[in-house]
Amino acid sequence: MAMMSPQMITPQQMQQILSPPQLQALLQQQQALMLQQVKCAHILTHTCASQLGSKQLAFQQQLIQMQQLQQQHILNLQRQGLVPLQPTLYLTTRYFLRLIKETNFIFCVAFHSHEEHASSHPLYGHGECKWPGCEALCEDMGQFIKHLNNEHALDDRSTAQCRVQMQVVQQLEIQLAKESERLQAMMTHLHMRPSEPKPFNQPLNLASSGSLLKRECDAYPEGLPHPPTSAATPITPLRQGPSVISSSSLHTHSHSHTHGVGPIRRRNSDKYCTPIASELAQNCEFYKNADVRPPFTYASLIRHAILESPDRQLTLNEIYNWFTRKFAYFRRNTATWKNAVRHNLSLHKCFVRVENVKGAVWTVDEVEYQKRRPPKMTGSPTLVKNMISGLGFGSLNASYQAALAESSLSLLNNPHLMSPPTAASLNMLHVGHDDVSSTVEQVNSNGSCSPTLSPQQYSHAVHVKEEPTELEEDSRPVSLLANVTHSLPLPSDERDLEEDLPMEELE
DNA sequence: CTTTGCCTAAACACAC
DNA sequence: CGTGTGTTTAGGCAAA
Numbered sequence: 001m002a003m004m005s006p007q008m009i010t011p012q013q014m015q016q017i018l019s020p021p022q023l024q025a026l027l028q029q030q031q032a033l034m035l036q037q038v039k040c041a042h043i044l045t046h047t048c049a050s051q052l053g054s055k056q057l058a059f060q061q062q063l064i065q066m067q068q069l070q071q072q073h074i075l076n077l078q079r080q081g082l083v084p085l086q087p088t089l090y091l092t093t094r095y096f097l098r099l100i101k102e103t104n105f106i107f108c109v110a111f112h113s114h115e116e117h118a119s120s121h122p123l124y125g126h127g128e129c130k131w132p133g134c135e136a137l138c139e140d141m142g143q144f145i146k147h148l149n150n151e152h153a154l155d156d157r158s159t160a161q162c163r164v165q166m167q168v169v170q171q172l173e174i175q176l177a178k179e180s181e182r183l184q185a186m187m188t189h190l191h192m193r194p195s196e197p198k199p200f201n202q203p204l205n206l207a208s209s210g211s212l213l214k215r216e217c218d219a220y221p222e223g224l225p226h227p228p229t230s231a232a233t234p235i236t237p238l239r240q241g242p243s244v245i246s247s248s249s250l251h252t253h254s255h256s257h258t259h260g261v262g263p264i265r266r267r268n269s270d271k272y273c274t275p276i277a278s279e280l281a282q283n284c285e286f287y288k289n290a291d292v293r294p295p296f297t298y299a300s301l302i303r304h305a306i307l308e309s310p311d312r313q314l315t316l317n318e319i320y321n322w323f324t325r326k327f328a329y330f331r332r333n334t335a336t337w338k339n340a341v342r343h344n345l346s347l348h349k350c351f352v353r354v355e356n357v358k359g360a361v362w363t364v365d366e367v368e369y370q371k372r373r374p375p376k377m378t379g380s381p382t383l384v385k386n387m388i389s390g391l392g393f394g395s396l397n398a399s400y401q402a403a404l405a406e407s408s409l410s411l412l413n414n415p416h417l418m419s420p421p422t423a424a425s426l427n428m429l430h431v432g433h434d435d436v437s438s439t440v441e442q443v444n445s446n447g448s449c450s451p452t453l454s455p456q457q458y459s460h461a462v463h464v465k466e467e468p469t470e471l472e473e474d475s476r477p478v479s480l481l482a483n484v485t486h487s488l489p490l491p492s493d494e495r496d497l498e499e500d501l502p503m504e505e506l507e
Numbered sequence: 508c509t510t511t512g513c514c515t516a517a518a519c520a521c522a523c
Numbered sequence: 524c525g526t527g528t529g530t531t532t533a534g535g536c537a538a539a
Contacts, residue, residue, distance in 0.1 A: 342527095
């Protein structure tokens with residue numbers, strides 16, 4: 001923790017000043033924030049790959065804002081008074097403290113990266129002014145201060161920018177509240193599970209999700225419905241965050257990916273790419289409400305819709321309905337996508353038309369579907385760009401949620417992520433994101449958007465690319481994660497998780 | 508440069 | 524006749 005700046009609270013201090021409930025609340029906040037940081041970092045990395053210029057700065061600004069929120073939260077809790085820890089809760093809080101420690105570490109690294117020194121300015125880093133949209137180079141702090149006073153003085157423009165930034169923060173706060181609530185619900189749900197062998201340690205599993213996920217996996221083998229909890233990957237930031245970086249995936253993606261705004265074009269192997277099921281499960285609300293094009297091919301979506309149905313067969317109209325029900329994006333341009341759906345149904349052999357009593361229904365020929373997939377592994381560099389471009393950068397909340405969606409995927413357990421990361425030097429993340437895995441999914445009884453598969457049943461590609469130029473600042477969030485990776489002695493061995501991942505080798 | 512996969516658009520046929 | 528469904532073709536883009 002040498003990097004910890006003076007304003008940071010150490011875990012020991014935390015333990016002294018906060019009650020267990022406070023710690024728990026803090027933990028949840030921290031987790032949400034950390035997750036957001038991870039996600040922001042992730043999308044930021046993609047953003048820089050997209051050469052979005054000043055947009056990178058906006059994302060970075062968000063990152064900093066979240067960090068500041070996080071710190072503010074710590075201070076607020078501090079002001080609430082001192083409550084000694086109860087001995088009975090100590091075991092649990094130890095894990096909380098560990099998490100806090102880790103997240104603090106992330107926080108510190110982030111600040112360290114951004115500011116070089118604790119005394120530096122949040123709007124200044126790496127010799128650049130971090131004012132949104134401003135990339136002015138400033139050799140030192142003095143020059144920066146001058147620049148700040150000259151260029152970003154109190155005028156209409158700065159005020160407007162500040163207002164925008166306030167909206168950014170507001171959106172993030174709203175999102176944070178939502179995510180925290182979700183996390184709490186997830187934790188509550190997991191805690192209630194009767195099969196849980198460590199009833200009181202439930203939150204501990206946040207730090208040892210491997211074992212938790214293992215149980216999930218054991219309990220819900222392939223092809224069987226899975227409870228929503230299994231896809232609730234955000235509860236495992238400690239494991240997942242670092243897992244975003246992987247040296248093993250370093251060599252898998254070295255081509256250019258700086259183009260590709262627009263329609264989704266991917267060719268990902270199911271074996272490596274992210275499952276549609278878990279993606280939809282985690283972000284179904286997002287896709288339902290945000291006018292964001294889902295990062296899947298029509299074929300993938302159709303297949304998913306069909307497999308999600310009770311009988312694994314749908315009429316065309318039911319497929320239409322599924323699209324509109326699940327995706328706000330498909331509530332418009334109906335002519336276009338409906339045509340595409342029909343086109344795909346007809347074109348792909350994997351979709352089989354079956355005459356039914358009521359008429360014709362469409363089913364999925366799984367063998368054909370798998371056949372049509374080339375075994376090559378590719379990333380999905382266009383995904384985030386698609387999402388971002390689809391959203392428009394102004395729609396911050398949607399962008400952010402896209403980041404959430406994207407990052408949630410990256411955070412899923414991936415065997416490729418289990419090797420020791422050397423990611424401090426890495427700066428590019430690529431998430432394969434295309435299709436449903438070869439695992440057969442099944443519909444939820446309630447027909448809701450709950451996940452139908454546990455995430456560990458999928459593996460998806462997270463491709464890390466080295467991009468030494470232009471990415472100094474953008475690599476920060478990633479190296480931040482990489483640093484954390486090294487600092488995470490997790491209760492469960494990484495090996496456990498890896499072993500628990502059913503590799504999909506059906507191709 | 509070619510191939511492949513995907514998307515969009517459009518034309519057309521057929522059934523209700 | 525209009526609409527929905529299904530098939531087919533074509534052009535374009537991006538990645539491999």
